[in-house]
Amino acid sequence: MDRLHSRLIVEHAARNRQMLFLSGPRQVGKTTAAKVAASSFARSTYLNWDNLDARRQILAGPAAIADVAGLSQLGEPPLLVLDELHRYRDWKNLLKGLFDTYERTLHVVVTGSARLDVFKAGGDSLMGRYFRYRMHPLSVAEVLDPTPRDQLLRPPTDGTDVLDRLLTWGGFPEPYLQADARFSRQWRSLRDQQLLREDLRDLTRIRELDQIELMARMLADRVGQLTAYATLARQVRIGEESVRRWLGTLSSLYWCFQVRPWHRNVSRALRKEPKIYLWDWSQVVDPGARRENLVASALLKAVHWWTDHGLADCGLHFVRTKDKKEVDFLVVRDGQPWFLVEVKSTADGRPARALGAFQQATGAEHAFQVAFDLPHVAADCFDHRAPIEVPASTFLSQLV
Numbered sequence: 001m002d003r004l005h006s007r008l009i010v011e012h013a014a015r016n017r018q019m020l021f022l023s024g025p026r027q028v029g030k031t032t033a034a035k036v037a038a039s040s041f042a043r044s045t046y047l048n049w050d051n052l053d054a055r056r057q058i059l060a061g062p063a064a065i066a067d068v069a070g071l072s073q074l075g076e077p078p079l080l081v082l083d084e085l086h087r088y089r090d091w092k093n094l095l096k097g098l099f100d101t102y103e104r105t106l107h108v109v110v111t112g113s114a115r116l117d118v119f120k121a122g123g124d125s126l127m128g129r130y131f132r133y134r135m136h137p138l139s140v141a142e143v144l145d146p147t148p149r150d151q152l153l154r155p156p157t158d159g160t161d162v163l164d165r166l167l168t169w170g171g172f173p174e175p176y177l178q179a180d181a182r183f184s185r186q187w188r189s190l191r192d193q194q195l196l197r198e199d200l201r202d203l204t205r206i207r208e209l210d211q212i213e214l215m216a217r218m219l220a221d222r223v224g225q226l227t228a229y230a231t232l233a234r235q236v237r238i239g240e241e242s243v244r245r246w247l248g249t250l251s252s253l254y255w256c257f258q259v260r261p262w263h264r265n266v267s268r269a270l271r272k273e274p275k276i277y278l279w280d281w282s283q284v285v286d287p288g289a290r291r292e293n294l295v296a297s298a299l300l301k302a303v304h305w306w307t308d309h310g311l312a313d314c315g316l317h318f319v320r321t322k323d324k325k326e327v328d329f330l331v332v333r334d335g336q337p338w339f340l341v342e343v344k345s346t347a348d349g350r351p352a353r354a355l356g357a358f359q360q361a362t363g364a365e366h367a368f369q370v371a372f373d374l375p376h377v378a379a380d381c382f383d384h385r386a387p388i389e390v391p392a393s394t395f396l397s398q399l400v
Contacts, residue, residue, distance in 0.1 A: 023112050031048075043070050150311065211237070313335070315332040342369045370392050
């Protein structure tokens with residue numbers, strides 16, 4: 001299956017001397033994307049830290065890696081893919097030596113299923129030596145057209161069938177393509193075991209694996225709700241500080257992500273408690289929460305792409321006041337509110353009052369009430385400034 005990042009890797013190598021860091025959840029397609037991109041190069045080498053033979057070659061140092069990559073042969077610079085390298089304690093120093101010696105003769109892609117900027121191993125900084133990109137599950141826009149674009153928004157396209165499939169099977173490529181309930185259950189069970197057991201054991205110092213797994217399950221039942229640290233602490237029988245620390249760990253391992261409140265120019269706005277969403281929204285049982293999670297994931301994917309691609313500096317927030325008035329999401333561009341999004345399973349016929357109120361308070365350019373039961377409309381959602389109700393399939397097709 002063609003992915004955005006396969007083409008991105010090829011374009012990056014043609015434009016930049018820096019290494020490319022590609023991070024994202026387990027099974028999201030990083031390795032496949034890198035191998036597809038490698039087919040565009042005359043020569044390429046793939047080394048996975050989890051493979052013992054490849055590990056020996058990596059531990060032999062930059063010169064040995066360069067020799068394996070074929071730098072002794074005449075020709076265009078080859079592509080070197082280093083997979084799961086963050087598991088090596090001294091990975092940053094290794095990459096620094098590799099880049100400083102071979103930056104003009106070797107294209108380097110580093111992939112990892114944990115955030116490559118989280119597991120700090122000391123040593124010199126890699127500042128200026130890499131560009132970071134974050135890979136997400138499939139989205140409506142990517143399935144419809146996996147071509148990287150230099151514009152923030154895409155033209156509207158009918159994504160109704162894609163949206164229905166994503167809502168049912170999630171955005172991870174294998175269960176999405178298989179579209180089989182039995183396979184999906186097996187796949188999710190294995191992924192959860194790898195992430196909530198093996199990765200936690202190998203990459204953190206947390207030893208209370210049963211308790212953190214229980215907390216993860218509780219978070220899945222609270223998608224889209226404010227994070228009640230005290231409640232989680234009491235039910236899991238740990239301290240509130242441990243809840244916060246574990247939540248950060250689960251976020252760094254791509255189990256969940258946090259959306260924080262926006263309070264600038266909003267009277268009596270919440271300032272602290274985030275809302276939690278899952279990277280795999282197919283695990284969310286409640287239909288309304290699952291739809292909201294899917295939209296949250298699509299928006300996060302878009303703001304990460306726009307930021308990583310250098311198109312704008314974007315962020316994802318929500319808006320809520322102490323008297324419980326709320327809009328689900330606010331996308332911020334270059335520090336300024338850009339558009340608000342309220343998610344609805346069924347159309348109401350007109351936007352909620354809170355959309356207009358928060359648009360006026362924040363100064364956002366657009367305000368959308370995204371309804372899942374509306375049929376596709378071949379019109380640009382972003383042509384409208386006033387609050388407007390739009391089909392989910394149309395709106396999501398215009399993102400990334």
